[in-house]
Amino acid sequence: MAEIIAAVTTSHVPSIGIAMDSGITQDPYWKPLFDGYLPAKEFVKELKPDVTIVIYNDHGLEVFLDRVPTFGIGAAAQYLSGDEGWGPRPIPPFQGDPDLSWHLIEHLVAQEFDMTMFQEMEVDHGFTVPMSVFFGGPAGEIEEWPTRVIPITVNTIQFPLPMPLRCFKLGQAIRKAVDAYPKDTRVLIMGTGGMSHQLQGERSGFMKPDFDRMFLDKMVTDPMALTKIPNGVFMKEAGHEGAELIMWLVARGAMNMDIEEVYQHYHVSASLTAAGLACYRNK
Amino acid sequence: MSSSDEEAAGEPTISERIEEDKRLARSLEGTYLFDGTRSQKNYPLNKMCMSLTKRDNRAAFAADEAAYCAQFGLSEESKQLVFDRDWIGMIRSGGNIYYVFKLASINHTSMQHVGAQQNSMTLEEFRAKLNAHTSK
Numbered sequence: 479m480a481e482i483i484a485a486v487t488t489s490h491v492p493s494i495g496i497a498m499d500s501g502i503t504q505d506p507y508w509k510p511l512f513d514g515y516l517p518a519k520e521f522v523k524e525l526k527p528d529v530t531i532v533i534y535n536d537h538g539l540e541v542f543l544d545r546v547p548t549f550g551i552g553a554a555a556q557y558l559s560g561d562e563g564w565g566p567r568p569i570p571p572f573q574g575d576p577d578l579s580w581h582l583i584e585h586l587v588a589q590e591f592d593m594t595m596f597q598e599m600e601v602d603h604g605f606t607v608p609m610s611v612f613f614g615g616p617a618g619e620i621e622e623w624p625t626r627v628i629p630i631t632v633n634t635i636q637f638p639l640p641m642p643l644r645c646f647k648l649g650q651a652i653r654k655a656v657d658a659y660p661k662d663t664r665v666l667i668m669g670t671g672g673m674s675h676q677l678q679g680e681r682s683g684f685m686k687p688d689f690d691r692m693f694l695d696k697m698v699t700d701p702m703a704l705t706k707i708p709n710g711v712f713m714k715e716a717g718h719e720g721a722e723l724i725m726w727l728v729a730r731g732a733m734n735m736d737i738e739e740v741y742q743h744y745h746v747s748a749s750l751t752a753a754g755l756a757c758y759r760n761k
Numbered sequence: 762m763s764s765s766d767e768e769a770a771g772e773p774t775i776s777e778r779i780e781e782d783k784r785l786a787r788s789l790e791g792t793y794l795f796d797g798t799r800s801q802k803n804y805p806l807n808k809m810c811m812s813l814t815k816r817d818n819r820a821a822f823a824a825d826e827a828a829y830c831a832q833f834g835l836s837e838e839s840k841q842l843v844f845d846r847d848w849i850g851m852i853r854s855g856g857n858i859y860y861v862f863k864l865a866s867i868n869h870t871s872m873q874h875v876g877a878q879q880n881s882m883t884l885e886e887f888r889a890k891l892n893a894h895t896s897k
């Protein structure tokens with residue numbers, strides 16, 4: 479039987495990927511952030527997940543404003559790192575798991591989550607940076623990814639965004655779908671995005687560590703309180719782009735109510751973003 | 762009209778919830794809620810910017826920015842914002858930061874540069890603003 483063995487969450491900032499790819503992670507600016515990632519990499523290495531489900535948002539690589547899926551899921555055999563304007567990241571291709579993807583699609587739709595299905599998709603920094611953070615970077619550190627992947631996308635670029643409670647329930651539905659998968663498969667769920675940051679407007683550069691700390695605490699102790707925060711409040715407290723934090727709630731929903739935080743790291747800032755990371759196990 | 766069962770006494774209606782969310786988001790100074798209204802405002806600009814994720818398109822843009830922008834139907838004002846790399850102008854006119862940032866990326870202009878310009882700050886001033894959070 480398949481099972482979700484752990485959840486991990488992290489911010490997904492393009493410049494973190496650029497720092498890894500250009501070999502400057504030990505520079506004074508970046509070193510504290512990357513040092514903070516080391517225990518998380520160890521945690522994931524020991525987990526040895528067969529499949530990693532990555533919850534992220536596309537930032538205009540695959541999705542334009544002509545059609546914006548609220549929730550999407552990849553069903554491809556392979557996913558390549560896409561070109562976001564500065565060329566694709568120099569990292570190995572990601573191997574998919576179409577069999578599990580289609581199982582998830584059937585089980586999510588049966589639970590009334592009407593996913594948009596992608597049989598061809600490239601992935602952007604929202605996906606690739608967290609994968610490098612947990613599984614290996616800089617580019618060249620790994621020859622191939624030690625896990626298959628399934629991308630799940632959440633619309634966080636055009637309002638209305640899905641409600642936080644809906645994101646949490648999607649996580650619960652993913653959990654049920656994985657539990658019903660007959661093949662022995664160790665699944666890691668990865669929530670990405672946030673924490674507080676704003677990129678657009680005169681308010682760009684906004685961050686709010688107090689809010690982020692509260693969010694990190696409640697991820698463990700009271701996730702339902704986080705699901706009650708309206709998206710407008712997320713924008714106020716975490717920034718117009720920081721509303722991405724709703725994607726952490728998908729990962730949280732796939733876990734037991736009682737979880738243990740194995741590791742946490744919080745660093746202000748990676749470029750314009752308050753960078754948070756956490757590793758969780760079921761109790 | 763009978764009130765629906767879902768509307769328990771004292772609970773806000775769905776319309777009230779949506780309006781409250783938008784009112785709050787729109788009240789944030791220096792923030793441009795990217796909702797349906799805004800998404801319709803400068804569709805050609807966002808479309809042009811997204812096209813720059815293709816290498817051949819970047820070359821065509823570099824060869825003749827005006828002609829390239831014209832293909833996407835950008836207004837004269839929007840073309841000027843693009844020529845000037847006026848990031849805050851593009852955001853105000855309906856640009857979405859994720860698409861607009863593709864235009865910045867082709868010249869390796871960092872988000873910090875874009876943020877500084879949106880704040881009418883020098884890069885050093887903007888970095889000081891970012892670093893100010895560290896001490897909190």
Ligand SMILES: [Fe+2]
Pocket residue numbers: 490535537604671672722
């Ligand atoms: Fe993002």
